[in-house]
Amino acid sequence: MLSRRRVAIGVGGAVVLLAALDAYVVTTILVTVAGDLDVPVNRLERITPVITGFLLGYVAAMPLLGRLSDRFGRRPVIEVCLLVFAAGSAVTALADGVPLLTAGRVLQGMSGGALLPVTMALAGDLWEERRRPLVLGAVGSAQELGSALGPLYGAGVAAALGWRWIFWVNIPVAVLAMVAVWFAVPGGRPAGERPRIDVMGGALLALGLGLLVVAVYNPEPAESALPSWGVPMLAGGAVVLAAFVAWEVRARTRLLDLAGTRRGPLLATLGVSLLSGAALIVTLVDVQLVAQTLLGKDALGGALLLSWFLVALLVAAVLGGVAAVRAGERWPLVIGMLVAAAGYALIAGWPADLAQASYGPLPRMQTDLVLTGLGLGLVIAPVSSAVLRVVPADRFGIASAAVVVARMMGMLLGISALSAWGFHRFHALTADLRPPLPFLMPKDEFARAMVTYKAALQDALRTEYQEIFWITAGLCLLGAVLALAVAGRPAETQTSPSSPERLLTP
Template structure:
């Protein structure tokens, strides 16, 4: 019973961290207005969104390893406290730099919650019963992604509607972060009473963690482009990418020679470990491409407004956590390998269907294809989380879980950047000879005919661009499915590995 309460509290913390990754999207307009940012300079507000992601990705590997050494309860408590402090700083911020600082602190703390909770599941559940619990944690993460924007709008609107807080109307967005304070305190109390205070004699690779965090941070900065309509990468993109590569090389050189490594090679089954990371990378790329390009398809091809485009994407997002829960139950019975294979194979087939959408695609087809894609990608979450814990020693569970999440988010960043670059290139090629008709020197009927022809060719170019992007996404998912074959089999899952790992404890 106590372990279920511990999982519920930790899962709620994961949900809260995931919610705050997207919570500012729905209230960004209010934040911009309150902070005095000009409408024509909205790029100044972009670090508010990316700051959390930067902290989330950068701090996750080292914080995951720290939980192996300092104990799950201690790191969870410190993370929740950091999340609380970051929320207070964000809520009190009077300018963009302080606001971004608060968001980065929130992200650093939130980045530890998911891998530490996954490692906690490994501590508290037997191996053959672990997948369902991991699926629940994965579902909490995905549910936060689904509800983040709506959660922010709902909390701000609630306080805005209360007469007691009418004076705070221009700053109603601040309540989104003030609400985190009591929620974090409640979670800390429950974690203190239910999570075991286990510690292990594990040395920490601070240098390796810092180098990897710096490389990931530089990657996030390099791939973020506030003006994608002008170029694939920002003006600083290539130099920063070069710097990220240099730091990444330095990380691998350090890991080869260091006495203490971020992920010690002793006891690690490297082939399935790299397979898990590769599959996670592929799933992350497919996920982010869907989040970006489905909404763009709705706005540019289907001519829907942003609200209708978001409603269309909800079909995918709702199916994602459903797939995560189902994947957890199936993995416990069928094994990680084939559930992951099936999930990515289903997703690949769905993207082939999405790549055939016409300009007048029906609502039923949209719902069917997006729901199948979301369900397929959701199926993969629990098998990957469980598989990585089976191929590394128990003393490395925290950092191994962090690597899976980092691989997935790296796939999200790199995948959308690469496919967006391809899409922009193809769209430029397809519209190179397409000129906008002008209503001068021609009859009204002729101008209408030219405009209709222009719109038809523009839509065809957009369709070709999206079709190719989704076909490439289908190939990425198919490669991920093939990589899943290298995951542990059902027979390997049922074998005890404790005997071979005793020497590492």
């Protein structure tokens, strides 16, 4: 039985890796895609829906699909998600404009993102509580391996074949994955009564988050931080999310049923997941932008720089699982968020001559990125196992989805809000700059003026990035405080109430 469990979780980890690759490829090919779709490089705000659309689809669908896996079993949900993921990949590859590209990415987000929480729930089904953190660490490593390879993979394929081939390749791979899932993943469903699905709660959550995202999407950041519709949309989003909370309190069937759980530790853990997600997306996007706008690197060069952070994240995901087994979840979470906060503070202090900065024999950029990756990576397994430990077995699917949804919600709101702020700050910092005109001055004077102008642009970019990284450091400190409320060391002998033998019956 142990070998079959390992095969099942191995196949689940493989499909998680497939989806994770596509979740992060856009961070390095964004400028390339923008150019192909005739979006000017100085108007990248127009293509941000490609990122936020994926994240919104992910967040909107995950609670419902996690609950569906509790009701109908893990295997059928994974199969349907892979099918829709292939369809979304085809739409993305065929897109001739930002709207269709965004639609394809929304489909990919809704389907591909579900593979992680459902696989994590499968780990909760098949392993007892004492060993579960290590298994979750392995699944989390598959996710983080995708995040580590995704930017490099995307930049490499785009350079060799064109960015559309990134998504064409997904189709045959998804078909092969469906075959493997059919034979390897248990076909049974978790023991207990079949839970009802809270469609209304899911719709309210998706609508509320969608309104917030639209509120901070500003196609004209030079004029203001928020668009003209920003304040009404923010108010509408707040009202809808308040209605969501009211519905969840009164509804008989809830999106996340907290009955029988310790609400304080649960909400604190979800808060840590949300804040770590916001920090992660800032790193994936802004480090790439630093590389391309301040260091003059291309997409592949930016991905190679980012890989120092991502590889450290991957290694620390496994270390966090080991630490949770030995010491419980609380202290790995606290330490991880504190280390990440220190890393972002160091990144915020990067000097103007960044390429030459070092700590003695160690290059400063790479060292700071490794430190930050180790910090964020430490929280991956503990945050998942802490949530599963405080919910009943028949809610593993929705609890796992809640962890991932919180993380992706942090990514969604983080990239939306900080992009709006960053684009606006850059325009404010450069409002008084005027490019020199060659026909109004001698050639040598024009050359000197152009050097001064470009240096001022670089200073404005550096200021914008520094402010964003300081904000991110503050978010990580807040996460460390929340982590203090997470439950402590797990019981040594308690086992999962679910039955692995039951789930291994086709």
